[in-house]
Amino acid sequence: MDSPQAKSIQTSIDLHPWTESYLHHLVSISGLSDNTLLAYSKDLQDFARFLAKHDADLDQVTEQTLVLYLVFLRRRGLSNRSLARQLSSLRNFYDFLCQERYLAENPARLLDGPRLPQVLPRVLTEPEMSALLASPDTQTRLGVRDVTILELMYAAGLRVSEVCTLRPLDFDPQTGFLRVTGKGDKERILPVHTGAQDQLARYLTSWRPLFSPKSEVMFLNRSGTGLSRQGLWKMIVKYARQAGIQGRISPHTIRHSYATHLLAGGADLRSVQLLLGHADIATTQIYTHVDISHLQDVHQRYHPRSTAPQS
Numbered sequence: 001m002d003s004p005q006a007k008s009i010q011t012s013i014d015l016h017p018w019t020e021s022y023l024h025h026l027v028s029i030s031g032l033s034d035n036t037l038l039a040y041s042k043d044l045q046d047f048a049r050f051l052a053k054h055d056a057d058l059d060q061v062t063e064q065t066l067v068l069y070l071v072f073l074r075r076r077g078l079s080n081r082s083l084a085r086q087l088s089s090l091r092n093f094y095d096f097l098c099q100e101r102y103l104a105e106n107p108a109r110l111l112d113g114p115r116l117p118q119v120l121p122r123v124l125t126e127p128e129m130s131a132l133l134a135s136p137d138t139q140t141r142l143g144v145r146d147v148t149i150l151e152l153m154y155a156a157g158l159r160v161s162e163v164c165t166l167r168p169l170d171f172d173p174q175t176g177f178l179r180v181t182g183k184g185d186k187e188r189i190l191p192v193h194t195g196a197q198d199q200l201a202r203y204l205t206s207w208r209p210l211f212s213p214k215s216e217v218m219f220l221n222r223s224g225t226g227l228s229r230q231g232l233w234k235m236i237v238k239y240a241r242q243a244g245i246q247g248r249i250s251p252h253t254i255r256h257s258y259a260t261h262l263l264a265g266g267a268d269l270r271s272v273q274l275l276l277g278h279a280d281i282a283t284t285q286i287y288t289h290v291d292i293s294h295l296q297d298v299h300q301r302y303h304p305r306s307t308a309p310q311s
Helices: 004-012 017-030 034-053 063-075 080-099 126-133 141-156 160-165 194-211 229-242 251-264 269-276 281-289 292-302
Strands: 177-181 187-191
Touching (some): 017 034, 034 063, 034 080, 063 080, 126 141, 126 229, 126 251, 141 160, 141 177, 141 194, 141 229, 141 251, 160 229, 160 251, 229 251, 251 269, 251 281
């Protein structure tokens, strides 16, 4: 396994050769992030412990074994979402074993996971988003940093991890494009509107040096080192409360709002998929369910019988 995190997984636990081969495949072929790799590894470790308690091995697993394992996890209090993820991990693992001819049949192929309700993401209205952007005190270095982060997240739909790993050279002020490294170290080049470009350029030239940088990342904390994901989360929650925004909010709320507002403004789904860096357009399609009020307005305005008298 190639990444430092993958090497730490390999050396910290006693891996079954099939599991080691699968994790190596995930790193070298699938290009998954270290966090995702850790999640897969933990799922497989948990399953291996269950099998060991029942004196079974990976090549002896049947559909009934998997059902018993899901029951075991349910009794431990796992939610439907966690159970579905565990089953997905095992199904993908056994798919790999079949492809590599370790096994002839996938015992999870016919097993259905628990039904999951579709949870629509929290989305800020445009006035709420404007209030959030207006919250930082732009007379201070921290306020200028924070408003630059918020503007950039809303301008480009960035994930929190993407914000924290940006470097000054990732922004080209001549073209207004931003180079972003997303999940699985996949790069994408994103346009940034003029207002966010100007804000970012001012921060980089006039305000970032005031942090006495000790790190090469774009956004720094008081000590001049990289801003953490937890720090960014707390910052967004603080400004949301200052803006009078109620309810649960996270950095991903801004990304959801970015996508929803683009679609409401007429952007096509395929373009939004590319901007967000989604590998599968099905992931992007959830945003088509969010702006119901917009769809109702369109229907009432354009359907030929929407204003017809009711009989």
